[in-house]
Amino acid sequence: MTAVRLAVDIASFAYPDGTAALTDIRLEVRQGEFHALLGANGSGKTTLLKAMDGLIRDYRGSVLLDGQNILKLHPKEIYRKVGLVFQNPDDQLFAHSVSEDVAFGPRNMGFGEDEVSRRVIAALEQVEMTADAARNIHHLSYGQKKRVCIAGLLAMGHEILLLDEPTAGLDPVGELRMLALLQKLNRSNNVTIVMATHAVDLVPLFVEQVHILAKGRLVCSGSATELFSSPEEMAAVKLRLPYVAELCWQLGADGLQLERLPLTIDEAKTKITAAKSLLKGSL
Numbered sequence: 001m002t003a004v005r006l007a008v009d010i011a012s013f014a015y016p017d018g019t020a021a022l023t024d025i026r027l028e029v030r031q032g033e034f035h036a037l038l039g040a041n042g043s044g045k046t047t048l049l050k051a052m053d054g055l056i057r058d059y060r061g062s063v064l065l066d067g068q069n070i071l072k073l074h075p076k077e078i079y080r081k082v083g084l085v086f087q088n089p090d091d092q093l094f095a096h097s098v099s100e101d102v103a104f105g106p107r108n109m110g111f112g113e114d115e116v117s118r119r120v121i122a123a124l125e126q127v128e129m130t131a132d133a134a135r136n137i138h139h140l141s142y143g144q145k146k147r148v149c150i151a152g153l154l155a156m157g158h159e160i161l162l163l164d165e166p167t168a169g170l171d172p173v174g175e176l177r178m179l180a181l182l183q184k185l186n187r188s189n190n191v192t193i194v195m196a197t198h199a200v201d202l203v204p205l206f207v208e209q210v211h212i213l214a215k216g217r218l219v220c221s222g223s224a225t226e227l228f229s230s231p232e233e234m235a236a237v238k239l240r241l242p243y244v245a246e247l248c249w250q251l252g253a254d255g256l257q258l259e260r261l262p263l264t265i266d267e268a269k270t271k272i273t274a275a276k277s278l279l280k281g282s283l
């Protein structure tokens with residue numbers, strides 16, 4: 001069994017204005033896992049990520065990072081291990097130019113200038129922003145800013161990455177590439193990842209463990225296959241199935257026999273082709 005990196009056990013958390021944001025949240029993230037938090041707007045995803053990064057403190061319960069109460073750790077001990085990419089890039093970016101912003105983290109971690117520039121170049125390459133290195137941050141589009149935020153974290157080389165909607169605002173190809181990059185970091189560099197996302201169509205392609213939040217509560221946890229089982233269950237938590245699964249569900253209602261609901265195009269193609277040839281054989 002791999003080590004538990006983050007153990008969340010929050011009975012309740014309310015913001016200072018009294019808004020209840022988290023209730024009965026229990027989950028564990030082990031070394032090398034890739035988790036997704038799904039849920040409607042306001043369901044508590046961002047709040048939960050902030051708790052995992054030690055940014056909110058006044059909850060009943062505990063968050064353990066490598067077995068230690070995160071509230072008792074010095075911020076430097078947290079930031080050495082855990083990096084959080086904010087939902088809104090404007091909350092994260094502050095330097096004048098792209099390369100200066102990405103350099104800030106590794107420079108602050110004490111790396112020499114040669115190592116800092118090596119890291120900046122590599123991180124900008126990974127998010128395909130090399131050509132924009134010298135540009136003014138304020139002149140970038142939303143999706144470009146988002147990539148720069150992620151480059152800033154990649155340059156620091158965290159063991160655990162918390163990402164708040166990393167694909168929001170990216171174009172369709174950029175969205176796929178971002179998830180492929182996160183998957184590569186997870187699989188090749190053993191980076192542990194927790195991301196909040198609304199990208200239900202992409203989750204089954206990339207993520208092993210899914211947690212569904214509704215009104216601040218953890219409704220269920222499991223693999224995409226276990227959780228994405230029917231449109232009604234998804235609608236009850238204000239989510240939807242991946243479109244391809246919705247199509248297969250409707251085909252199932254029309255009589256197509258599929259023993260399990262396919263969640264990706266490849267799976268659907270294989271299953272529909274098999275079901276069609278069975279049908280032909282019986283004619």
Ligand SMILES: Nc1ncnc2c1ncn2[C@@H]1O[C@H](COP(=O)(O)OP(=O)(O)OP(=O)(O)O)[C@@H](O)[C@H]1O
Pocket residue numbers: 015016017019020021039040041042043044045046047048087196
């Ligand atoms: N600073 C704050 N003060 C008061 N209430 C807040 C604050 N931030 C968030 N909330 C409330 O806490 C609840 C959870 O919000 P949160 O931002 O965690 O949701 P979310 O799942 O990330 O939503 P979204 O998909 O829109 O990003 C909501 O009811 C929200 O209005």
Ligand SMILES: [Mg+2]
Pocket residue numbers: 045046047087164196
């Ligand atoms: Mg959010």
